Amino acid sequence: MDKDFAARRRRDLIIAAVLAAIAALTPLFVKDVVVQNILILTLMYAGLSQSWNILSGYCGQISLGHALYFGLGAYTTELLFTKFGVLPWFGMLAGGVVSALIAMGLGYPFFRLRGHYFVIATIVIAEIGLLLFHNWEWAGAAMGITIPIRGDSWLKFQFLRTKLPYFYFALVLCCLAWFVTWWLEDSKWGFWWRAVKDNPEAAESLGVVVFNSKMGAAAVSAFLVAVGGSFYAQFVSYIDPESVMGFQFSLLMALPAVLGGIGTLWGPVLGAAILIPLTELTRFKFGGSGRGVDLIVYGTLIVLISLALPRGLLSLFSRPKKTGAAR
């Protein structure tokens, strides 16, 4: 079993490296900006979903409030940039740290809650964040923040004429989130999380250790999502509370992991690779009709996939075996 586990981990790492290399080469073939845009979004959501998966999949603490961290990342970066001239790269780090600290602060009371109580608490806290930013004059309130564009610059991480830097950054983010997940799977934390999921009561007796590992999961997860948020802000170059902190982001982060396979290493990537292009294409095709057809198609697919494959699309590929935390 241990040997198998080690072998599987090596195999995963190799597959990941190959996929990343292939992804890195796609811009050579794909010149169409619209397709590039879809690729960037896909990578970004894969990364976000991967990060969400750490807390909600592996650790079993289902959060539907991650939009809070996404928005905090975006806002920290842009407030620092537009008000104090701090370069987005530092803002990105700052946003990550702020989010991680808040996640830990919230984790303290939140982890006492179970099931629906926890889920609703996460939704509610993100709504509070949204409302506060909506009313915070200094942060632009409803007007949002328009990022001043001064031409292409790596220093300011803004590019008008090409999408490639965004593409590579999204790729790095996605790989980073994947690698962190991969690494955590075999760590002490990963062990505690599996224990918690397998037998919550027994793990309860371990108390403090488990609690700390959950806090760790929350912090890592929030940090990565915040980095994603600040990337998104630079990419779109305009943010307002609704468009970076809305409830839909919490769902969009969870969906790829759920559809692909929650609590698995590959689920979020697979889910995002299918879901995001599908969302974009249904909108292109039916969105202009004004009759809600895109919603019907999209919703039906979600219902069908969640019903037919409760373990996610990944279960189509794997033989019945024990993979990581996905038991």
Place this chain on the structure above:
Amino acid sequence: MTITRRDVLLGATATAALVPLAARAQTSEVVIGVIYPFSGGSAQQGVDAQKAYETALEVINKDTDFDLPLGKGEGLPGLGGAKIRLVFADHQADPQKGRAEAERLITQEKVCAIIGTYQSAVAVTVSQICERYQVPFVSADNSSPSLHRRGLKYYFRAAPHDEMYSGAMFDFFDAMKKKGTKIETLSLFHEDTIFGTDSGNAQAKIAGERGYKIVTDIKYRANSPSLSAEVQQLKSANADVLMPSSYTTDGILLVKTMAELGYKPNAIVAQDAGFSEKALYDAVGDKLEGVISRGTFSLDLAQKRPMVGKINDMFKTRSGKDFNDLTSRQFMGLIILADAISRAKSTDGEKIRDALAATDLPGEQTIMPWKRVKFDEMGQNNDADPVLLQYVGGRFVTIFPPQAAIAEAIWPMK
């Protein structure tokens, strides 16, 4: 959607490459992108806009006889009678999606201009993309004043923005005061998205400058399940004028809640939006006798300019509604844009931009009560005079400014 593998080169070369591509393109058809919310909470505005643009398309492409630019003959004379085709895209009120759709329309559908967007937040990102690809963006119905002040070269707005609207309201108050009406205190009531915030700020600013006292300034959450607490506050403040800036949903709820809580202000002077929507008057019109709303359009104009009535009928057969403040602006936006394309004799973005910048259209050749259409260096038309309309006996009559008015204001409202 078919993803063409056509090699559109990236970046700087992309724009350069687009020029010969567009120039080579068949001039028998000119493609314009239309970006609106077609799903979600404001889908109705998107669907109405679609009807307004199709009406404009009929005027341009078919052989009609109106004293509008392109109102006669078929297609665009400057391009050998080329027809216009519209491509509609859904931004779902999300700035990121608006951006992606604008980019798709420009690179894949090869549109030579874009018009939109209802929500101001989306106009921000769409206009940025247009600027980058050097494709003109006509902001048909966005009213946020911050939009044209960003120094964009390819941004154009023929209609007034919220400061102009609010200015007209206060001009009206000043005029009423001269006639001896008591107007001293105001209650502002605005929603918390860009539209409401901008409008509220503009009103507060002008009120300060002209010495009106704001007794309550309530910002509320858009699409709230209940407005009782808010209306309670309005009622206890009991200002001379209530000035709401609300979309349709909240407008309906506001009026119903006011009736329930027995609050009847002396006058309501509304910042358009919901208060120009048929849905609102269908729902609560009986409680709104005498409400005043700003606007840029009035069906009264049909008395002076018969074509307004005829075009309105064309729109009505499509949508079952009269033109309102939004749909009339959308109609006019496309006419102005198409006229510029015809004058540019080209589908090249820069040439259309120059033609738009050179637009000088007398007000008589529009369906609006405007003086004329002429853009300043920021792309704003400062001659688009807003009007104030009063809802009397189930229809709107123009009461201000005097040159456009056909009736005296009824004050206080019933």
Place this chain on the structure above:
Amino acid sequence: MGLLYGLIAVGLALIFGLMDVTNFAHGEFLMIAMYLSFFLFAFFAIDPLLSAPLVAAALFVFGAVIYLLIVRFAMRAKANAGMVQIFTTFGLAIVMRGLAQFFFTPDYRSIPQSWLGGKTISIAGIFLPEPQLVGALVSMAAFAGLYLFIHRTDFGRAIEATREDPGAVALVGIDKNRVFAFGWGLGAALVGLAGAIMASFFYIYPDVGASFALIAYVTVALGGFGSVFGAFAGGIVVGLVEATTALVLPPSLKSVGIYAVYLLVVFIRPRGLFGSI
């Protein structure tokens, strides 16, 4: 207003709380009920108050069918049952909104004249809008009825027993699906009542459910899952908190008060005010 939230929440309390099934399409059930009520008014001139039983009956069938067609399978999921329920019902919500937009168009509707709409009773200077008043009465009746139903009838006990131990219940010959289908129908019927009353004073459009859904979840959770009385109490607390917050904070922040109270309550009592699970 609080009692109206309560009325919307009580149906959810039954589905969400008593059967322990997440229903993210609750707001859309409400939307359907409001449309039904609107169309009955528009085509047959039946006042929403009269049509309320009809709407409730229709929603009962609808709820039961949804359960049998979709939710039943979501509950059967062997893995990640919680997530499967959340996302199945979430997908369902999107489909329902899309269908509503497709068939009803996104136009805003509302019932201009009804027996209740816009009428107010004034007692000693305090204005009591009739729709809210009737809503409150209906909601109290619904709560009382549901409370008795759960605690005094065999069927109510069957629902609770089925949630707790489906296996054992099957042994004594109760069909789980029948019990839950009935429960879903009942939950939907209660939302139907709420929708019919609300249609007389609220606007209607495909996304209308969204504004109420979150408040309803918070109300149920605040009161505590598994407790009908809790949902009732939750509704009252939410209504009071909303009104008070609007006096202290800018009204656009009034929901913050509700959310903060929820967090405060669950931090002190992790199972809500009266929750049992």
